[in-house]
Amino acid sequence: ETGVTQSPTHLIKTRGQQVTLRCSSQSGHNTVSWYQQALGQGPQFIFQYYREEENGRGNFPPRFSGLQFPNYSSELNVNALELDDSALYLCASSGTGTRGYNEQFFGPGTRLTVL
Amino acid sequence: AQTVTQSQPEMSVQEAETVTLSCTYDTSENNYYLFWYKQPPSRQMILVIRQEAYKQQNATENRFSVNFQKAAKSFSLKISDSQLGDTAMYFCACTTSGTYKYIFGTGTRLKVLA
Numbered sequence: 001e002t003g004v005t006q007s008p009t010h011l012i013k014t015r016g017q018q019v020t021l022r023c024s025s026q027s028g029h030n031t032v033s034w035y036q037q038a039l040g041q042g043p044q045f046i047f048q049y050y051r052e053e054e055n056g057r058g059n060f061p062p063r064f065s066g067l068q069f070p071n072y073s074s075e076l077n078v079n080a081l082e083l084d085d086s087a088l089y090l091c092a093s094s095g096t097g098t099r100g101y102n103e104q105f106f107g108p109g110t111r112l113t114v115l
Numbered sequence: 116a117q118t119v120t121q122s123q124p125e126m127s128v129q130e131a132e133t134v135t136l137s138c139t140y141d142t143s144e145n146n147y148y149l150f151w152y153k154q155p156p157s158r159q160m161i162l163v164i165r166q167e168a169y170k171q172q173n174a175t176e177n178r179f180s181v182n183f184q185k186a187a188k189s190f191s192l193k194i195s196d197s198q199l200g201d202t203a204m205y206f207c208a209c210t211t212s213g214t215y216k217y218i219f220g221t222g223t224r225l226k227v228l229a
Contacts, residue, residue, distance in 0.1 A: 033216065042119075042206050042219030043160075056216060088158060092217075104217060106152075106160035 004093050004107035012113045013081050021076040021110045023091030030095060031055070032074040033104060034066060037088040049074055078112075086114045117142045119209050121220035128197045129228050135182075136192045136223045138207030146212035149183070151192045154222075155203040163205070166190065197227045 005024045013019050025032050031050045035043035045058035049068035063079040072093070078085055088111050092104035118141045128134035140149065151163040166174045166183050174181050178198075182191045194201055207220040 035217075035219075040221075042121075042208075042221050043217075045216035045218070048216065056214075058216065090160065092160075103162070103165075109158045111158075 004091060004105050006089075006091050006107040006110050008110060009108070010111045010113075012115065014115050015081055015083060017081050018077065018079045019081060019112060021078075021089050021091075021112070023074045023076070023093075023107055025072045025074065025091075025093030026095075026105050028095055029093035029105070030072050031093060032068055032072065033092045033094070034074070034076045035090040035092065036060070036085075037090055037109070038084075039087070043090055046076070081114045083114050086112060088112075117144075117147075117209055117211070117218045119207050119218050119220040121207055121223050123223045124221075125224045125226070127226045127228055128194075130197055130199060132197055133193060133195045134197055134225065136194075136205050136207075136225065138190045138192070138220055140188050140190060140207070140209050140218075142188075142209060142211065144211040148210050148212070149181075149190045150208040150210075150217070151179070151181070151190075152206045152208060152219075153201075153203045154206060160206070164192065194225075199227050199229060201225060202227045 007022045033048040034046040037043040047057040048055045052068045065077045068074045088109045090109045091107040094104045120139045147168045149166045153161045164176045178195045204222045206222045208217045210217045
């Protein structure tokens with residue numbers, strides 16, 4: 001069973017640029033959630049995708065957008081990068097909830113630095 | 116809205132000793148779930164232990180156990196026989212039944228000393 005993978009590991013961009021982060025979900029999982037973890041903070045929920053459709057969104061501006069593909073992998077796109085977007089971006093995948101919640105399995109994250 | 120609070124930014128413990136990490140939460144929901152995650156320097160978030168709010172019995176996983184006080188909305192993690200590999204950030208998190216997101220606390224950095 002393959003775990004959650006993310007690419008790239010590290011990324012450096014400049015203000016105003018656009019970035020795409022990628023996530024491959026764990027085998028058999030149809031749901032992907034994205035979190036932003038600023039330095040010294042806990043992860044903050046950005047949005048979730050379920051079967052290729054957005055299934056909930058946190059308090060992030062529209063320049064944060066995403067996609068989920070038929071194989072359930074996902075992309076996070078951020079336009080017009082700002083310095084405060086510098087963070088670790090975590091992807092978490094989950095399957096159909098059988099416990100009343102979706103247990104999430106996290107990837108290793110992508111460290112984005114905006115200069 | 117749900118909130119999760121971890122009031123201990125940093126803690127240290129001697130190897131083989133016991134340490135307790137604190138977490139309080141607030142939710143208006145009846146069906147919710149609580150978690151402790153470990154994030155080592157490798158950055159991978161690893162589930163340590165989970166607790167279903169409807170269960171009165173405290174969850175236990177080997178050296179890890181929780182003290183779940185539902186009325187007080189408290190969910191502390193006890194690590195027994197601490198090991199050097201336990202050194203990491205520990206996050207408390209909450210989610211509600213049928214919801215789509217986890218709410219995390221700000222974390223406690225635990226250092227296990229040899």
